[in-house]
Amino acid sequence: MTKLWGGRFTKEAEAWVDEFGASISFDQKLVIQDIRGSMAHVAMLRSCDIISEEDGHKIHDGLVTLEKKAANGDLEFDVKYEDIHMNIEKLLTEEIGEVAGKLHTARSRNDQVATDMHLFMREETEEIIGLIRDLQRVLVGRSEEHTETLIPGYTHLQRAQPISFGHHLLAYVEMLARDADRLTDSLKRVNVSPLGAGALAGTTFPIDRRQTAEALGFDGIYENSLDAVSDRDFLIEFLSIGSTIMMHLSRLSEEIILWSSEEFDFIELDDTFATGSSIMPQKKNPDMAELVRGKTGRVYGSLFSLLTTLKSLPLAYNKDMQEDKEGVFDTVTTVKGSLKIFTGMIDSMIVQEKSAKKAVSTDFSNATELADYLAAKGMPFREAHEVVGKLVLHCIENDIVLAQCPFATFEEASALFEEDIYEALDPREVVARRNSEGGTGFTQVQQAIAKWKERLDI
Numbered sequence: 001m002t003k004l005w006g007g008r009f010t011k012e013a014e015a016w017v018d019e020f021g022a023s024i025s026f027d028q029k030l031v032i033q034d035i036r037g038s039m040a041h042v043a044m045l046r047s048c049d050i051i052s053e054e055d056g057h058k059i060h061d062g063l064v065t066l067e068k069k070a071a072n073g074d075l076e077f078d079v080k081y082e083d084i085h086m087n088i089e090k091l092l093t094e095e096i097g098e099v100a101g102k103l104h105t106a107r108s109r110n111d112q113v114a115t116d117m118h119l120f121m122r123e124e125t126e127e128i129i130g131l132i133r134d135l136q137r138v139l140v141g142r143s144e145e146h147t148e149t150l151i152p153g154y155t156h157l158q159r160a161q162p163i164s165f166g167h168h169l170l171a172y173v174e175m176l177a178r179d180a181d182r183l184t185d186s187l188k189r190v191n192v193s194p195l196g197a198g199a200l201a202g203t204t205f206p207i208d209r210r211q212t213a214e215a216l217g218f219d220g221i222y223e224n225s226l227d228a229v230s231d232r233d234f235l236i237e238f239l240s241i242g243s244t245i246m247m248h249l250s251r252l253s254e255e256i257i258l259w260s261s262e263e264f265d266f267i268e269l270d271d272t273f274a275t276g277s278s279i280m281p282q283k284k285n286p287d288m289a290e291l292v293r294g295k296t297g298r299v300y301g302s303l304f305s306l307l308t309t310l311k312s313l314p315l316a317y318n319k320d321m322q323e324d325k326e327g328v329f330d331t332v333t334t335v336k337g338s339l340k341i342f343t344g345m346i347d348s349m350i351v352q353e354k355s356a357k358k359a360v361s362t363d364f365s366n367a368t369e370l371a372d373y374l375a376a377k378g379m380p381f382r383e384a385h386e387v388v389g390k391l392v393l394h395c396i397e398n399d400i401v402l403a404q405c406p407f408a409t410f411e412e413a414s415a416l417f418e419e420d421i422y423e424a425l426d427p428r429e430v431v432a433r434r435n436s437e438g439g440t441g442f443t444q445v446q447q448a449i450a451k452w453k454e455r456l457d458i
Contacts (some may be wrong), residue, residue: 039064274288361427
């Protein structure tokens with residue numbers, strides 16, 4: 001079988017040139033999508049009387065055979081045939097003879113590869129949404145277990161105020177919800193069919209583009225043939241959303257890494273998600289969290305790579321666009337793997353409740369509560385802030401915490417303090433009272449958990 005485009009050429013490229021230009025090493029991942037797109041195309045050619053019923057059925061049956069072989073891993077691809085499209089046509093020709101050549105009537109590899117990528121992205125986007133929901137369910141479950149477990153909340157990585165550990169985990173449920181929403185919205189732009197746009201200008205054959213779109217489950221078709229074959233916005237959008245997902249997971253990775261250190265000691269990771277040292281026997285390293293944090297960079301790289309590839313490309317198709325796939329494939333694999341890792345890691349981690357309780361009992365994260373206490377009794381908040389700041393300085397100089405101050409010290413700072421100040425300083429009370437909507441108060445956390453359990457069908 002000669003190259004599809006070889007008629008006007010007088011000599012063949014050397015093997016190393018073929019290898020440089022070929023994409024079969026990575027676009028073979030699209031084999032099932034390519035076959036199914038071809039099935040829809042040949043059915044349309046037959047129903048539009050562009051090819052005969054006999055030829056149509058023969059081609060369809062051959063494609064069914066190839067699909068079964070592909071599912072079993074029994075297809076062998078050759079770099080000589082460049083890409084998945086030409087490899088499938090070559091294999092189909094071996095299967096049913098020269099009639100296979102009629103399959104390419106009224107289409108181009110340009111609209112064919114675009115169709116394959118739309119089908120691929122629809123499937124992968126839906127799967128990633130499902131994996132996000134799995135992680136959210138685990139986070140909600142752990143939040144429910146630890147609604148009343150207290151940890152220090154941080155700003156600037158300095159202890160700020162005590163919070164519910166469940167509330168902290170629910171923040172990531174909210175982030176992931178936005179990620180899932182973005183992916184769901186992107187399906188409106190993914191689920192559009194470019195098939196039938198041809199190389200760039202459509203075709204003279206009386207095709208029915210809406211028939212193939214419906215057969216492949218698309219919601220509609222591209223209205224402009226030039227745009228159909230040159231659009232990669234849907235891939236850029238996916239890479240952008242994938243980068244945001246990885247950014248969220250990287251932030252949680254950093255917290256997991258900190259929390260599992262001896263300095264924090266808020267959690268212990270299951271052995272499945274940690275590794276040891278080849279030289280230091282005592283080590284338990286949070287390698288999976290570190291890997292997710294590190295892999296974030298490669299996803300960002302794929303986004304910038306495709307943006308750069310598409311920059312200044314004239315319409316319509318250009319060979320540069322072959323570079324759209326590897327970064328997308330890698331991002332799909334990376335995002336899916338990272339979500340699965342986190343689902344298992346969060347589900348199995350042990351929360352060190354005693355260490356967390358000690359942390360919030362031996363710091364100044366309850367200082368804001370003192371300022372609020374005075375403000376509630378009528379003192380302007382700025383003045384209250386000054387009073388409490390001086391109390392904190394007194395405690396630092398005397399190596400004590402606020403709850404250890406004698407009442408006389410409070411009285412000296414302000415006559416508004418009463419004996420109930422010690423109750424107000426209790427970390428549990430500090431958290432419990434923060435019941436503004438969306439706050440860390442236990443009632444608010446319980447309400448948020450109930451909402452998410454309903455949304456996620458837990």
